[in-house]
Amino acid sequence: MKRILIVGATSGIGEGLARLYAERGEVKIGVMGRRSGRLKDLCASRPDVFEAEVCDVTDTEALPVALERLASRLGGVDILVLASGTGDLNPELDYAVERCTLDTNVTGWTCVADWAIRYFENRGQGHLATVTSVGGLRGSGAAPAYNATKSFQMNYLEGLRQRVAVRRLPIEVTDIRPGFVDTAMAKGEGLFWVAPVDKACRQIARGIDRRRKVVYVTRRWRLAAWVYRHIPGWLYVRMMKG
Template sequence: MTPKAAAAKAAAETNRYSYIETMKKAIVVGATSGIGKELAILLANNNYQVGITGRRSELLAELQELKPGKFVASVFDVTDINTMPQNLTKLVNELGGLDLLIISSGTGDLNPSLDPQIENQTNAVNVTGFTAVADWAFNFFEQQKSGHLAAITSIAGLRGGRHAPAYNASKAYQINYLQGLRQKAVNLKLPIFITDARPGFVDTPMAKGEGLFWVASPKKAALQIYRAIESKCKVVYITKRWRLIAFIIKHLPGFLYNRM
């Protein structure tokens, strides 16, 4: 290789690493399918280096193949709260930093018979796992003095629901927890932003039951969530028309709501 060619190659490598360093860094917890997967793709298309997590390694590998070099995968379960912090720390080190963490992992099922196994699994993911990830992220951003935590909760968290009691209750927990973290950030006087994305019905396996309406595609839901994150919105309903339903749910008298 001639000296000129060697110099050109060295310059190209320097530019490549410089570009990687200037890219924003994000982690999507629960990126194997649905909204989480679409958000990961959107971030990768918008100058983010993205850490993707989930329980199913084959689905994370498929996502990596879509955008070679843009994703760093980590296989773990959010309910394993003993190893989760180490996994996230390792992922941040591989990314070279962290600007944004999105909690997209979640579960829930119709449970008219109040099967304890369904309720306990819902709480394990949506409460215990969610709390562990949210706390890790907030502590990281507090130490860093900046950052953005976003989470996909649900309009179901506004009131209780007879079809899936643990799901509604766990989403109410998430909504209130995020509000607590937002208040904590303000009290600390730090630029740590908290975004609470509350979808209605989205065309994923999570959407169960009859009479579903205003069902959004995962891509449309992800795009609106991404825009809300970029705008640093505190609360956003997905899709936007669900704000009307949220208003009705909040203000419907209890004696009427209980008959639904």
């Protein structure tokens, strides 16, 4: 039986993955998030599959304890999916908005990622899969902190991948890079290639199954990401609306 722990399971991709994995069977799933009501509803849908723990990822003192507690109730963790994240358009450069993004996408995110790698190193194997974003490939005048924090996550994951490779440990690290997915995180005008949550989750689960290092969701975003990366800087700053 596969044991999966999903952080950020109360909405969007995290919740979608939890429901998708539950449908597969032969699985025990730990779900974590800050909204107790949403977790209660999720567990009620499949009480034989789900174990829940309420915790906000920005509470970095409580977070490791909550992760240990949930992992213990599952009887161990084979895959940890880190799907929590936030970000808002911030044309006024309101620091309170940026601070919220930093606290969640950098401080809290790093706490979970570090816990997962230490846990898998002690266990001798495991798989960390994290939802970053295509947006992390370049900066954004409209949402500076969001894109910057996603770039941080991508580079941090590469560092973790190098760490376990040097130690020759059978630990997989997957960087999931969605484009636009039909969740509350999809903000702004002119969105294109917006994927339904269920389609995005199927592709994410397939990438995790295949132990991919990087997964673009949907797959067409791989080409878009290549173009995005290679736009000359002088042109990029003129074409983006900030």
